[in-house]
Amino acid sequence: MLAYERTGSGEPLLLIHGIAHRRQAWAGVVERLADEFEVITVDLPGHGESPAFDLAGRTVREAVAAELHALRTELGVEQPHVAGNSLGGLLALEMGDAGHARTVTALSPAGFWMNGVDYLYVRGLFAGIQAVARPLAPVAGTLLKSQVARAITMGCFFAHPERIDPVVAAADTANMVASREGIKTFFSGVYRYPGPTQTEVPTTIAWASRDLTLLPYQAKVAAQRLPHANHRRLAGCGHVPMNDDPDLVAEVIRETARKQPGSQRVA
Known part of the structure; x- marks a missing residue:
């Protein structure tokens, strides 16, 4: 079973990294949404x-979908609101x-690169970060106290x-170091988002304006494939916007949740 935490009360909201x-x-976002x-x-x-x-014996896509389904079954949550970042956005x-x-x-979701060059850029970026992270990990507690060191090592995400x-x-x-085999497995089964099979679920795609991982022009691809969705720009945020502006991310999730059919939420 996947590791998870369950906090707050109200309608279920699943957050996928x-x-x-x-x-x-998601810690900062959870703090802002657990009352709702x-x-x-x-x-x-x-x-x-x-x-x-x-x-x-399954594809990566089949396996992760089955794991998330098993989690929902274990928790007794049939149909939560779902928010995800990057790969989590695609899921x-x-x-x-x-x-x-x-x-x-979906916050800067994966699956919307324009061509093979886009994909090679992302794969190379993660390979480079992992190559730096492995020797850095033993001294990270000391080194990353420096704002300059955090900017150099984490600026591509934040x-x-x-x-x-x-x-x-x-x-x-x-x-990141401990997850290297999981990262390798996900990259082995990478795929583009094929386009929606239905358009009735209220959907927001919010792209970070300073995303250096999945570059912001991919938002145009997303807008073409999902014209029914609400498309937003997360101003001043990087690829992982939950740390850059948790207030903004929480509000985008709230706004989307209010659009569910029959919702009684007050804007």
């Missing part, structure tokens, strides 16, 4: 405290297509790496 990250990426939602954060297979990825969109989400909020708690930065670095 991106590749090489962990459920704690029952918030569930999860570690993807091979990440954080979740067990290693076991494909068991959130697919949960909406499968009828497993009330609403979907617009404001100086805002990251050094303890969190060191733990994220250790997680």
